[in-house]
Amino acid sequence: QKEVEQNSGPLSVPEGAIASLNCTYSDRGSQSFFWYRQYSGKSPELIMSIYSNGDKEDGRFTAQLNKASQYVSLLIRDSQPSDSATYLCAVTSGGSNYKLTFGKGTLLTVNP
Amino acid sequence: DADVTQTPRNRITKTGKRIMLECSQTKGHDRMYWYRQDPGLGLRLIYYSFDVKDINKGEISDGYSVSRQAQAKFSLSLESAIPNQTALYFCATSDTGGYTFGSGTRLTVV
Numbered sequence: 001q002k003e004v005e006q007n008s009g010p011l012s013v014p015e016g017a018i019a020s021l022n023c024t025y026s027d028r029g030s031q032s033f034f035w036y037r038q039y040s041g042k043s044p045e046l047i048m049s050i051y052s053n054g055d056k057e058d059g060r061f062t063a064q065l066n067k068a069s070q071y072v073s074l075l076i077r078d079s080q081p082s083d084s085a086t087y088l089c090a091v092t093s094g095g096s097n098y099k100l101t102f103g104k105g106t107l108l109t110v111n112p
Numbered sequence: 113d114a115d116v117t118q119t120p121r122n123r124i125t126k127t128g129k130r131i132m133l134e135c136s137q138t139k140g141h142d143r144m145y146w147y148r149q150d151p152g153l154g155l156r157l158i159y160y161s162f163d164v165k166d167i168n169k170g171e172i173s174d175g176y177s178v179s180r181q182a183q184a185k186f187s188l189s190l191e192s193a194i195p196n197q198t199a200l201y202f203c204a205t206s207d208t209g210g211y212t213f214g215s216g217t218r219l220t221v222v
Contacts, residue, residue: 034210043202043213044155088155090210098143098162098206104154 002027002093006103015112019076023089023103026070031097033065035074036088038105044088048074079110115139118203118214125193125221133188133217135203143206144186146170146178148199149216155202161186193221 003026013019021035032051036044050056050063050072062075072091076083089103116137125131135144146158147170157170159178167178175197179187190197198221204211 032210036210043216044211046210046212049210099145099157099160100211101157102147102155104152 002030002091002101004089004091004093004101004103006087006089007106008104010107010109012109012111013079015079015081015110017079017110019079019083019108019110021074021076021087021089021106021108023072023074023091024070025072025089025091025093025101027091027093027101028067028070029095030070030091030093032092033063033072034090034100035061035063035072036090036102037083038086038088040086076108079108081110081112084108084110114215116203116205116212116214118201118217120217121215122218123220125219127194127221129193131190131193131219133190133201133203133219135186135188135214136184137203137205137212137214138184139205139207139212140183141205141207141212142183144180145204145206145211146176146186146188147202147204148172148197149202150199158188158201190219190221193219195221197221 035048038044048063064073086105090100093101145160147155203214
């Protein structure tokens with residue numbers, strides 16, 4: 001069973017700080033990596049995708065991928081209370097570029 | 113209207129009853145998925161379909177069945193519901209990128 005592991009959390013940061021969320025995966029054949037945000041009782045929402053090693057920035061979000069270490073992370077700069085949510089790491093696995101395996105998520109709380 | 117619509121939004125059913133959860137999408141995607149989400153266990157794949165004639169089991173398919181009636185419609189059935197199938201169920205679709213999720217169905221089996 002291919003696995004995706006995330007910090008168990010919860011992670012608490014003050015408003016304006018950088019939140020760092022980490023994820024490791026076991027399938028060396030994984031090609032695509034995603035971060036989803038999920039508010040309580042709501043559906044997951046895609047916020048970042050990354051496919052090659054290095055950094056990818058989108059606004060206050062930066063995704064980092066290191067395939068050799070089988071590690072992907074999400075940095076949230078200038079964290080806002082509205083960023084408080086569970087963040088899910090998802091990785092393609094099982095030899096398919098379209099079937100995702102999800103981590104259990106990290107709960108982030110941003111304190112005003 | 114939402115791109116991925118799930119019905120019902122909430123359902124309470126009794127043990128042993130048959131229940132169907134429905135999903136329809138307007139995104140024109142070929143690939144559709146059913147996941148369940150449980151506290152502490154995350155999202156787990158039940159079934160997936162890469163086109164109308166392709167149905168595949170996920171990691172937790174026992175006790176579930178699916179039907180892909182059309183490109184836009186993918187239904188999940190619980191033939192004889194049991195209490196440990198109480199969960200939040202999500203349908204999702206994908207094209208070349210990540211998934212788009214429906215709003216979910218909260219199912220309670222009593």
